[in-house]
Amino acid sequence: MKNLIPLIGCIIVMSCADNSKTIKSEPSIVTLADSYYERSLETFPEKAYYADIKLAKHNGITSNELSERTKWGNYEDSLYVELTKLEINQIPEKKDKITYWLLKEELEASIELRVCKRNLWNVNHLSGWQSRWISLAEFQPVGSEELREQAFERWNKFPVFVATEINNLKKGIAEGYSMPKEIVDLVIEQLQVLQDYTIENSPFMSPAKRDNDIQFKEEWVGLVTNKVLPALSKYQQYLLTEYRPNARDEISVVALPNGSECYQAFIRSMTTTKKSAEELFELGQKIVSSNKTKVSEIGFDVYKERDFSKIIELMNKDTSDNFKTSEEILEVNSKLLEKAKNESEKWFVMLPSTEVTIKPYEAHEAGIGSYEAAKGDKPAYYRISLKNPKKQKKSNNETLTFHEAYPGHHLQIGIEKDIKGLHPISKIIGFGSYVEGWARYSEQLAEEMGLYESKLALIRRRAWPSRGLVVDPAIHTKGWSKEHAIDFMMESGQSAEVALSLYHRSIVWPAQLTSYDTGGEEIKALRKMAEEKMGEQFDIKEFHSKILENGSIPLSSLRHNINEWVKSKKN
Incomplete structure (x- = not known):
């Protein structure tokens, strides 16, 4: 984990590209997955860096406009309608069944999480927007004129992004959504530390440090000094003077509108x-x-x-x-x-x-x-x-x-x-x-x-x-x-x-x-069940292989796989 911003993984879905592409009238799980994969990388380009996926361009950023959030929701809904037309028992290939399990769980969990309106109270010292931008500074490819241009295209969007974030929080306060004061204080402190760095040591200077072009370094210093840090200061002042006084004191998510449903949605997602x-x-x-x-x-x-x-x-x-x-x-x-x-x-x-x-x-x-x-x-x-x-x-x-x-x-x-x-x-x-x-x-x-x-x-x-x-x-x-x-x-x-x-x-x-x-x-319960039903046939190496052979899948799918394995061994 990096200093200030531990990166454990982002759970916030905030936007999407235009919902103009259609899905075939007779979908297959592969075509649906292809669509989701392509659209996800268009909408959330940062995902590619964490997943070790190569991007053609490096000038994009997940939009935090609420209208884009709605577009992504519409796309998820349309994709899920098509997914429900498929029957898992009619998917013969094992690899395609895994794809079905992944997509179904991801869509259902994301749709359920909408009740939380998470983008209206995104003040977060662990995976807030500031952590994504610091990660982007480290990920941002440089070393050529084209890559340097793309870096400036992406980072010139920073002030507008921050202004949009402030507007989202204002809408959240108006509708009864906020993060507890205790967390707001942590973010305010975090933002101050980021601003207290000397320009040479600022984490936002990572692209310049990794490029040998002198002019690029000078211009990047100007970008960080004149755009990035002032936007951070503006956001911090908003939190301090307007947001914190109106933020909730209760720490439970149940205190939010539809809070009980929101917590259940988080349980499903996690x-x-x-x-x-x-x-x-x-x-x-x-x-x-x-x-x-x-x-x-x-x-x-x-x-x-x-x-x-x-x-x-x-x-x-x-x-x-x-x-x-x-x-x-x-x-x-x-x-x-x-x-x-x-x-x-x-x-x-x-x-x-x-x-x-x-x-x-x-x-x-x-x-x-x-x-x-x-x-x-x-x-x-x-x-x-x-x-x-x-x-x-x-x-x-x-x-x-x-x-x-x-x-x-x-x-x-x-x-x-x-x-x-x-x-x-x-x-x-x-x-x-x-x-x-x-x-x-x-x-x-x-x-x-x-x-x-x-x-x-x-x-x-x-x-x-x-x-x-x-x-x-x-x-x-x-x-x-x-x-x-x-x-x-x-x-x-x-x-x-x-x-x-x-x-x-x-x-x-x-x-x-x-x-x-x-x-x-x-996993412990599945092992115990397999040991009891298989007796001397149980082999720990084989059990571990069956647990690990499909990668990260939902727990219900994992149980299905182990049950099928036990049946096949007994037969």
């Missing part, structure tokens, strides 16, 4: 299920209770203590779990990564063709750990922090390695990149409940694989999972206060800083914290 907030909350409580019991058993073995809270307290104070130097952090993580990769050969039919490399955060970056998929000629990166080694825990690094690299994100995403024959929409449609669910499942799998080196790591592996299933719906539907939510997260051993960050994430990305364990528990 989990690919139709589970209710109450179902997620109850499931989370059940798992947290079970995990605490197991922690008590391990804690007694380590500290001769059975009380959960005291075990966590003793563990956090245990200096034997602390790193001493930055070099030690790098050395330990390198060994864990190598061990995990080697052991994975015993549990998977094949491993990714791409390599994953440890890449520590730079001095100007911040983060506790993340995964960056391979793009172009760049390898995949497992990002770690080498800062404040004496405050970092070895046990945390163990879980982090297995979640982010092997057998977690890198193994799953790397294998997905190696799959041949999938429709290109698989590059722009993916589901957090599958991706994060696999990574959560991998934390447990790593224990079966014998990867954990300390019992403290086994405690940490159980102390946090499924708390997101509890705290997110509790914040939005049960009136939990900020203090209650943070205390609940800190009880698991999370620091106050991390707990506060997760609390803020729940506000700006409702239901996102529920995606990890919704997916993880589904």
